[in-house]
Structure formats: structure tokens, C-alpha cells
Amino acid sequence: MSEVRVEGLSKHYGAARALDDVTLTFPDGGFFGLLGPSGSGKTTLLRAIAGFVEPTAGGVFIGDRPVVDVPVEAREIGMVFQNYALFPNMSVADNVAFGLRVRGTARGEIDKRVGDALELVQLGPLGARRPHELSGGQRQRVAMARAIVTRPRVLLLDEPLSALDKALRVDMQIELKRIQREVGITTIFVTHDQEEALTLSDRIGILKGGRLIREGRPQEVYSDPGDVFTARFLGEANVIEGTGSGDWLDLPGARVARPEGATTIAVRPEHLSVTVDRPDGPNALQARLRQRIFAGAMGTCVLDWNGQMLKAVARHEEFSDLPESGPVWVSWAPRHARGLKAD
Amino acid sequence: MAGGIARTDRLRAIALLSPAYLWLTVAVFLPLSAMAFFSIITDVPFGDTEWHVTGENYTAFLESPTYARLLLKSVLLGVKVTALCVLIGFPCAWVLAKMIKGRAREALFLMVILPFWSNSLVRIFSWAIVLRGNGVLDKTLSAIWPWPVKLNLLFTESAIVIGLVHSYLPYVILTAYLALQAIDDSLIEAARSLGAKWWTILWRIVLPLSAPGLIAGAVLVFVPVVGSFMEPRILGGRLGTYYGTVIEDQFVAVFNWPLGAALSFILLAVVLAILALASPVLRKART
Numbered sequence: 241m242s243e244v245r246v247e248g249l250s251k252h253y254g255a256a257r258a259l260d261d262v263t264l265t266f267p268d269g270g271f272f273g274l275l276g277p278s279g280s281g282k283t284t285l286l287r288a289i290a291g292f293v294e295p296t297a298g299g300v301f302i303g304d305r306p307v308v309d310v311p312v313e314a315r316e317i318g319m320v321f322q323n324y325a326l327f328p329n330m331s332v333a334d335n336v337a338f339g340l341r342v343r344g345t346a347r348g349e350i351d352k353r354v355g356d357a358l359e360l361v362q363l364g365p366l367g368a369r370r371p372h373e374l375s376g377g378q379r380q381r382v383a384m385a386r387a388i389v390t391r392p393r394v395l396l397l398d399e400p401l402s403a404l405d406k407a408l409r410v411d412m413q414i415e416l417k418r419i420q421r422e423v424g425i426t427t428i429f430v431t432h433d434q435e436e437a438l439t440l441s442d443r444i445g446i447l448k449g450g451r452l453i454r455e456g457r458p459q460e461v462y463s464d465p466g467d468v469f470t471a472r473f474l475g476e477a478n479v480i481e482g483t484g485s486g487d488w489l490d491l492p493g494a495r496v497a498r499p500e501g502a503t504t505i506a507v508r509p510e511h512l513s514v515t516v517d518r519p520d521g522p523n524a525l526q527a528r529l530r531q532r533i534f535a536g537a538m539g540t541c542v543l544d545w546n547g548q549m550l551k552a553v554a555r556h557e558e559f560s561d562l563p564e565s566g567p568v569w570v571s572w573a574p575r576h577a578r579g580l581k582a583d
Numbered sequence: 584m585a586g587g588i589a590r591t592d593r594l595r596a597i598a599l600l601s602p603a604y605l606w607l608t609v610a611v612f613l614p615l616s617a618m619a620f621f622s623i624i625t626d627v628p629f630g631d632t633e634w635h636v637t638g639e640n641y642t643a644f645l646e647s648p649t650y651a652r653l654l655l656k657s658v659l660l661g662v663k664v665t666a667l668c669v670l671i672g673f674p675c676a677w678v679l680a681k682m683i684k685g686r687a688r689e690a691l692f693l694m695v696i697l698p699f700w701s702n703s704l705v706r707i708f709s710w711a712i713v714l715r716g717n718g719v720l721d722k723t724l725s726a727i728w729p730w731p732v733k734l735n736l737l738f739t740e741s742a743i744v745i746g747l748v749h750s751y752l753p754y755v756i757l758t759a760y761l762a763l764q765a766i767d768d769s770l771i772e773a774a775r776s777l778g779a780k781w782w783t784i785l786w787r788i789v790l791p792l793s794a795p796g797l798i799a800g801a802v803l804v805f806v807p808v809v810g811s812f813m814e815p816r817i818l819g820g821r822l823g824t825y826y827g828t829v830i831e832d833q834f835v836a837v838f839n840w841p842l843g844a845a846l847s848f849i850l851l852a853v854v855l856a857i858l859a860l861a862s863p864v865l866r867k868a869r870t
Contacts, residue, residue, distance in 0.1 A: 292772060312775040325773035329791040338787070339777035390777060 242303035242393040243268040244289060244426055249298035251284055251450075258284040259295070260450040266394075266428050266443075271420050273441030273458075274430045277473070281450040282430045283398060289428065290396050291315050302393050318387030318425075319396045323403060324379045326371040332382050333358070333367035339390040357385040360419060377408050384416070388423055395420070397429035401436060413439050434474050438462065446470055465506060467581045477506040478550045479580065492546050496523045502579025511576035512552035514541050514562060515569050524571040532559055543570055622844035640845030650829070650846065654853060657826035660740075661809040664747045668804045669797060671748070672755030677789075679756070680763035695756050698749060707817045710746045711737055714818070738820030746814040751807070755800035762796025763789070806854055810847075826850060 244266040251259040259281045266272045274282040287293040289300055291312035300307050307315050326335050333354055340350045358364050361381035371379060380400065387395055400416065401409045417440055420427050431437050437444050438458045445455040446469075454461055454470050465471035468479055481504045482489040482496075489498035489505065498505060518524060527545035539556040542549065550570060562568065621627065622641070626634045644650045679691055698706060713719040716735030724732045736742045766789060774784045790797075812827035819825075830850070833843030 290776060312772075313778045313780060315776075316778075317776055319773065319776040321769045321773055323767070323769060325767065325769035327770060327774075327788055329788070338774070338779070342777060342779045342783055386773075386777070396776075 242426060243301075244394050244428065245299075245301040246285070246289065247299045247301070249285070249288060249300065250296045251281075251288060251293055252296045257281075257450045259288065261298070262447075262450075262452045263298075264445055264452055264455060266426060268426055269424050270442045271417070271427045271440055272429070273437035273444040274428065274447060275434060275437045275444055275474070276432070276447035278432060279449075280447040282432075282447050284450075285447070286396055286398055286428060286430045289394070290317055290319055316390075316393045317396055318390060318392035318394070320380075320383045320387050320398065320400045322399045324371075324383040326379055326382055326386070328371055330371075331367065332363065332369050332371065332374070335371065335382055336367075336386045336389050339386065343390065353389055354385075357389040360388075360422065361385045361415075376404050377412060380404065380412055381415070384419060388419070388425060393426070395423075395425045395427040397427065399430055399432070402431070402433070409436070416440060438474070446473065448473075464578055465580065468504065468506075471506040471578070471580055476509050476551060476553075478509065478512065479504060479506050480548075491525070494525050496525075497574035497577065499577060499579035504580045505577045506580050507572050507577050509540070509551040509553040511572050512541075512550065513554075513571050514543070514552050514559065515571070516562065518569050519571045521571065523574055523577070524569050527568060527570045529562060529565050529568045532562065532564060543568070545570065618844045618847060621840050622848055624841055627838075627840045640841045641849070643842060644846065644849055650826070650849075653824065653826040653829055654850065657809045657811075657850075658853070658857070660743065660747070660811075660815075660825065661805045664744055664751065664808045665801050665805045667744065667748045668752050668755040669759075669801055672752050672800065673759050673793075673797065675752075676756050676759035676763055680760050681768070695753050698753060703750060703813065706750065707746050707814055710742065710749065711817060714742045714745065737818065738822060740819070740822060742818040743815050743823065746818045747808055747811060750814070751804040754803040755797070758796045758800035758803065759793060760796075762793035766792050802858065809854055810850055 245264070247263050249259055249262045250257065262281075262285060274285060276282045284293055288295050289302075291307065291310065295308060298308075302315065302317075327338065330338070336354045336357055337350050340353060345353075354367070355364070358367055361384050363378060363381050363385065366374070366378065371382065374382065380403075383400075397416075401412050404412060413436060429440070441458055443456065444458050444461055446453055446461070448469055454466055461470065462474055465474060465477070471477040471479060480489075480491065480496075482491040482498075484490070484498060484501065484503045487497060488495045489503065496505075513519065514529065518526075525545050527543040527550060529541060530544050530549075531542040533540040533542065534556060537555060538553055539559045541552040541559055541562070543552065544550075552570065623636055623638065624634045625637050625639070626632045628634050675695070679688060679695075683691065711718075714735075715721075715737035716733070718735075718737070720736070721732070721734045724734055736745070770788055770792075771784055774788050779787070810827045810830070812825065812831040815823035815825045816828050816831075817823075826846070830843050830846045833839045833846065
């Protein structure tokens with residue numbers, strides 16, 4: 241178990257910068273989610289930590305040991321691949337034992353640790369099966385067991401749940417978190433699914449165009465995204481632009497309270513209220529209700545304000561007084577407005 | 584109705600399969616039957632020659648130890664050439680499948696397949712020119728080597744092996760390439776992340792997974808090499824008497840087709856027996 245650090249890490253492919261001067265610390269024993277759209281460099285960063293990508297500049301440290309010149313096989317990592325990469329010519333138990341056999345671990349020790357690892361991922365009785373006889377979720381568990389049985393210093397997960405269907409994915413998220421807690425291993429995982437990142441991670445890092453643009457605890461980053469990209473990428477956000485004067489943001493036909501100095505603000509859909517009558521207080525915009533969407537416990541209102549689409553989300557009953565469509569007022573408490581840096 | 588559909592289906596199946604069966608009949612079954620027939624008669628029934636059914640052609644093989652000795656010589660040649668083809672072809676296929684991408688791969692592929700496009704007789708004579716004393720190889724080596732060399736490989740077993748390996752190497756490269764291509768790169772990456780060095784990866788992952796392709800390639804080489812006659816004759820000279828050349832002699836020189844046919848069938852039986860004996864070992868390698 242170790243802290244992992246990257247310092248000024250860059251990877252250039254010709255003129256393209258897959259990674260551009262990324263400095264980041266992955267805390268010891270933490271579950272760190274690397275999040276970003278495709279082409280953001282998150283997978284390159286993970287593969288650079290693993291050693292499959294040789295950085296153009298910068299350093300990678302596992303514990304305090306610089307590993308840029310250490311080949312993959314000597315880095316003491318555990319990795320779970322997107323397609324699991326189980327060896328099809330070996331049984332489940334042999335797959336899990338592979339890393340121990342390579343290290344020349346004694347036979348009795350191997351049997352015990354393989355048994356324990358399969359127990360941990362709840363696949364105890366399936367050791368004799370072949371990978372092709374397993375379901376997607378079971379393969380995922382085997383890949384986890386194989387990656388942690390060697391007691392690596394860091395566990396790297398490359399989109400570990402993307403090959404599973406939605407229902408299984410939620411189960412495996414809980415399972416993954418449980419295993420990680422039990423083993424207590426520093427874990428770095430890559431995903432493009434923001435919900436997954438928010439659910440699993442202790443900390444998240446958001447990458448865009450090879451640069452790290454935000455890092456922090458998921459709640460922190462969600463409630464105060466800081467810039468337009470993060471606000472839109474992590475959850476949904478109503479981004480409103482205006483011109484500032486003093487404490488106010490001037491919008492077409494309205495004036496709303498603004499966080500200090502901001503000309504662009506974000507309000508999460510769950511913080512927007514929709515009413516037929518004009519509410520008290522200053523933060524109110526007159527808009528047209530386009531559509532009410534019923535989705536079980538929650539409802540969504542799609543609104544049109546000066547040609548811009550806004551979204552409001554609340555428990556379904558809260559929208560029950562509203563007409564199907566027509567003029568409404570949209571408002572929010574000033575404390576829920578966050579100032580954003582423009583892109 | 585259902586019967587009608589089944590009937591049209593069957594008709595369609597027959598119509599679609601008939602070219603294949605026709606081809607098999609004309610190209611495989613008829614010639615083999617003719618050979619089988621020749622192998623049990625005394626003389627070729629052309630013109631007004633007298634002939635009757637006999638087993639003498641087969642007993643001839645047992646009566647003279649020469650045939651068995653030559654057959655063994657040919658089988659050993661087959662083993663040697665197959666082993667060399669695998670030893671050279673597998674690394675070539677690895678480079679093509681895993682280390683080279685894009686245009687360079689296409690160019691290399693062309694070079695691998697090129698021998699297929701040239702006439703085999705021309706190819707063998709070119710080797711004769713290269714390998715003979717005072718030939719291309721001899722002169723080149725003399726020019727770059729500081730000490731005098733005298734290299735005359737022509738009419739040696741090495742010349743035969745070189746010629747055969749050159750002719751059959753593409754089969755191994757192509758089949759091994761397909762097998763290696765099918766191995767997902769992430770398997771190799773996973774093995775490396777678990778701490779495996781390259782030889783462990785080769786032995787435990789790559790070879791087991793590519794074994795079917797490698798075996799298919801080896802069989803494709805072994806079978807024709809055991810029966811080869813052109814390379815031994817041209818590159819082997821006086822040494823070039825093999826089982827294949829004896830069969831050829833029966834057909835083109837001595838005009839003893841019945842004996843040639845019988846020897847061919849014995850060769851076929853021996854090759855099938857070798858492959859059957861080897862199959863448990865080969866099947867084990869596959870799993």
C-alpha cells in the first residue's frame with residue numbers, strides 16, 4: 241500500500257498532447273476516480289502509472305520510489321483491464337495463481353492465497369472453471385482477485401465496469417467498493433461514467449485535453465465545480481451568463497444575485513423551483529414550461545428561458561400544481577448559485 | 584406447406600453444395616481411385632498390354648530394405664525442414680503480428696508471399712546458382728570475409744533443406760500470424776502487470792494460445808516435404824535420392840506406374856500414422 245504521485249507528467253504523440261503537465265497525488269489507501277470524456281488523457285495517465293506508456297516528461301512515484309525507468313513487470317502493480325484480459329487457456333484458479341507462480345511463491349502458500357482471494361470476491365467454488373464458462377460479472381471478480389492476490393502497492397482499474405449491463409454495474413460498484421475497503425489498497429480507476437465516479441471515489445480528478453482541470457472530494461467538486469466544463473460534465477447544470485454590476489448579475493429582463501465577481505453562474509437542476517406565481521425575492525426568471533417528465537419518484541421540468549433550455553428536478557409531487565405547459569417563474573436561493581470561470 | 588419448404592431447402596442445399604462435391608469428385612476422388620486401382624495391377628492398362636490384379640507392388644516395398652530406408656530418410660528430412668520452418672517462421676510471425684503496423688506490415692507480407700508467385704522450378708535453380716561452389720554465396724562471402732573461404736553447398740543435404748525451407752516457410756508464417764493476431768494484446772499486458780518476464784509470457788500464454796495455428800502450419804509443411812522430389816533432385820544431386828524421387832522415377836523414368844502408385848499409398852499411410860500418433864501430444868499442447 242503506498243501513496244502514488246505523478247509530477248509534471250506529459251506524453252506527446254507528435255504534436256498531440258495526450259497528457260500535458262499533470263501533477264497529482266493519489267492518497268494511500270484511497271479510491272481515486274479519473275474522469276473525463278474520451279481523448280481526455282485519463283487512460284494514458286493510468287497506463288503511464290502502470291508503465292505501458294513511457295512519459296515524454298515528468299515523474300511517476302509509487303511510495304517514494306521513482307518508477308519511470310522501472311519496467312511494468314517490476315512495478316508491483318495490480319491491473320484490471322476493460323475486457324478483463326483473463327487467460328483463456330487457464331482455469332480461474334490458475335489465472336489467479338499466475339502472478340504468484342511468476343514470483344516463485346511456495347505451492348502451499350499459493351493455494352491458500354488463491355483460495356482467500358477467490359473467497360474475497362465470492363467465487364470460492366468456481367476455481368476449476370474456464371473463463372469462457374463465466375458470466376461478465378464473474379469474470380470481473382476473477383480479474384479483481386488476480387490483480388490483488390499478489391498484494392500490489394497500487395490497484396489500477398481501466399473502465400472496470402463498462403462491459404457490464406446497467407443492473408449488474410450497480411451491484412459491482414458496491415462489490416468493488418467493499419473489496420477495496422477490505423484490502424485497503426490504493427486504487428486508481430478510470431471511467432467516463434460520472435455517476436460511477438461519484439459513487440465509488442473518495443477523490444476524483446477531472447481531465448480535459450490532457451490537462452487536469454479539477455481535483456477534490458466528489459461532494460466538493462459537484463457542489464462547486466469551478467468552471468463550465470466541470471459543471472456540465474459532472475452532473476447536470478443550468479449555466480447562466482450575464483453582465484455583472486456590483487452584487488448583481490444583469491440578465492435580459494431580470495437581475496439576480498451573483499457570487500463575487502462572477503459573470504457566469506451555475507445552478508443545479510435540483511435547486512431550481514418552478515412556480516406559477518412570481519415568488520418573493522430577486523432570483524426569479526420568467527420562463528415557459530415546455531415539458532414535464534415523469535420518471536418514477538423524481539420529475540423533471542424542461543423550461544425555455546429566452547431561448548435557452550433550463551432543467552429543474554424535484555420529487556414528482558412538487559410539480560403537481562403546474563400546468564402541462566405555459567408561462568412559469570423559475571427561482572433559486574442565492575446560496576445555490578455558483579460562480580464559474582468561463583471555458 | 585412445411586414439407587414444401589423443407590423440400591425447396593433441400594433442393595437449394597443440393598444446388599449450392601454440388602459444385603463443391605463435383606470438385607471433390609473430379610480433383611480428389613477420381614485421381615485417388617485411379618491410383619488405388621493402378622497400385623493393385625501388374626501393368627498400366629494402356630493399348631493392348633496384358634494385366635491382372637496383384638499385391639506384388641505392395642510386397643515389393645517389404646522385399647527390398649531400400650524403400651524403407653529412403654522413407655525414413657524422407658521423414659527425417661520432413662522433421663528437419665518443419666522444425667526449421669517453425670523456428671524461423673514463428674518469430675517472423677510475431678514481428679508481423681505484434682511489432683509492426685500499417686504500410687511496413689503490408690510490404691513485409693508481400694515479401695513473405697512472394698515465393699508463392701514465382702515458379703518453383705525457377706526458384707530451385709536460383710538456389711542452385713547461389714549455393715554452388717564459386718557461386719553467388721561463395722563469391723559474396725569471399726569478398727567480405729577477411730580469410731579465404733571455400734563454400735560449396737550444392738549437392739549437399741543442407742542445400743536441399745535450404746531450398747525446402749524457403750519454399751514452405753510462408754505456410755508457417757501465415758498460419759502462425761493468424762494465430763498470434765488473435766491473441767489480445769491486453770493478455771500480454773495483464774501478464775506483464777502480474778510480474779511475468781517475456782519468456783514466461785511466451786511459454787505460458789503465447790505458445791499455448793497460438794499452438795493450433797502453429798500445428799496447422801507444421802502439418803502443411805511436413806506432409807509435402809516428406810513426398811518432395813524436385814528440391815532433392817536438383818539441389819541434392821547424387822545425394823538427392825529420397826522416397827519422393829523414387830516415386831517420381833516410377834512414373835516418369837521407369838514407367839512402372841503400379842509400383843509408383845503403391846509406394847505413394849504407403850507414403851500416405853505412413854504420414855497419416857505419424858500425424859495420428861502425434862495428435863495426442865499436439866492436442867495436449869493446445870489446452
